[in-house]
Amino acid sequence: MVQHSRTIETAETKPKLAVWKFTSCDGCQLSLLDCEDELLQLAEQVEIANFMEASSVQLPGPYDLSLVEGSITTPEEERRIREIRAQSRVLVTIGACATSGGIQALRNFAEVDDFIAAVYAHPEYIDTLKTSTPASAHVAVDFELHGCPINKRQLLEVISAFLHRRPPQIPAHSVCIECKLRGNVCVWVAHGTPCMGPVTHAGCGAICPAYNRGCYACYGPKENPNTDSLCHWWQQELGAEKATVIENLRNFNSAAPIFDVASRRQEGGDDQD
Amino acid sequence: MGTFLLDARDLDALIQAIRSQGHQVVGPTLRDGAIVYDELHAAADLPHGWTDEQEKGTYRVLKRDDGAYFGYAAGPHSWKKFLQLPRRPVWQAQKSDSGVQILEIQEAVPNLAFIGVRSCELHAIAIQDRVFIGDQYANDSYAKRRANLFTVAVNCTSAASTCFCLSMDTGPQVTLPSDLAMTEVLEGDEHYFLISGGSEQGERILQQLPVQPASEHQVALGNRAIDHASEQMAEGPRNFDSSDMKALLYRNFESPAWDLVADRCLSCANCTMACPTCFCSTVEDSTDLSGEHAERWERWDSCFTGDFSYITGGSVRADTRSRYRQWMTHKLATWQDQFGSSGCVGCGRCIAWCPVGIDITEEVTRIREMEKQ
């Protein structure tokens, strides 16, 4: 669904772009650096006010467009995301961490204190939250760009759209549509390979099925997904183990509410947070 | 005119004759465990000795014990991908001193030749013709691709279990015009094609081939092979009476069957993408970073997406129940009011390529039965 959001105000000066990092691997910011040629073009259009991965220059807010990478996992991050929201006209989250908790949201299904005790020699130094959550659980988000990592073509599309006040062309339909547009042979139907494509948000261009493997949902849930029906067919007809089903729901977007609920249901646990 | 016999060993002569007329030949070929449509350079590119086994939500290729070239049914691709491109640029625009300049897209359109078009597929192309060029609003890109199309139709001699052209009155025998029509016959040690021309261009190609007139007996063998496909469908589980589809679906727009199918349907859109008649597309408008350059692209769309029925405030068809109902009612009922024919040709693609095996013929039966309750 394409949603209009608050548009960037016209100003004599160039709009200010800021890129923010929370709990994440930096891969999505790298997608922006990876734009190379377009990055120079971008620098002509905007003033890069904060992008630590690229430059140590840090200009004060307010910012016209903030790109937020990473999930919220510490009390400090809870505070910081609110501050950034208050300083940003448009706030766009990028990547699986920022849009649905990322891999680190696996902690939501276990006791984080047990992880800390197992990993750190001095657990008392660690100040972390029990959950990893998307930015949208804390502040209003104007647009979510999915993917682990995001695709740079889509990132440029979103930036161009917000700069020029038009809806971004980022369809929320299934990966299957991209798969069919590409002319792939469906790995599910023709090979019996479990594929998350039918419940997964488009954006990658159906890369995995193009290489004869199943989609593993790195773009998170599509609009109107039916995980129950997919999980049923995987187990009854494709012979997938329950553990495989749960692993696929909990790859990179386990805190996306649809996948969270579906994976808990598969576990036979309760549906509560 | 008349029916001629082309030895199977000479099939390549047909493909080369068509290529020599400047056509880009496309047709069935084996790739990634399926028989897809792609460019063919020689008869050896055809799925020689292969067949398929299809059921709800499954498709497998298998070796045949003979060397048939066309011994399989409809696969994952349909010809629409060559005529209604999955994605295409519509126009570009450039900001200039004098305002906005629209730049036309110069498309290099190949002279296409389709080899191995089945009867249901000729019907599907005829249906898309009505949509794209049959009325005052023509799709130029489709019209250009369609204009120089050369078709070699092939009668079906074996049906997949998902096929139901018999119920839709669209096959298995080729009845619509094509440039050439063939029937593959494998009888004892003999392997040949019965071939006849259906257009001047087809006749011209035929004259270049090492053919001889077919005997009555050979023609009878060809007909028997086609009857075999009819019998398979008549005896199969998907044979049904389609004469009252419009009335049935118009009466049952609130059938509880829609809720049942919505529980299973993924609203993934595979059925509409695989369907040879589904014609819906959307346009995507975008700019570059500078805002100096804009483009409009057309891309296949489906009534199974939320964007499809999105208007200010949200999607008209937000849930799967309404999306599935739209698709099936359009295919079988409203299409008749809109274009004067059914929108379904019974190829069975939507049945095989639905990941969760939703079967349009089974849904018809369910609606019928639930109405009686």
Ligand code: SF4
């Ligand atoms: S391979 Fe996966 S993504 Fe592609 S059509 Fe099949 S189920 Fe959908």
Ligand code: SF4
């Ligand atoms: S609705 Fe299904 S069976 Fe009918 S033409 Fe389309 S894909 Fe083929």
Ligand code: SF4
């Ligand atoms: S069934 Fe849906 S996708 Fe197919 S032509 Fe009708 S509205 Fe379009």
Ligand code: SF4
């Ligand atoms: S009927 Fe099958 S193929 Fe069509 S949208 Fe539903 S699940 Fe997907």
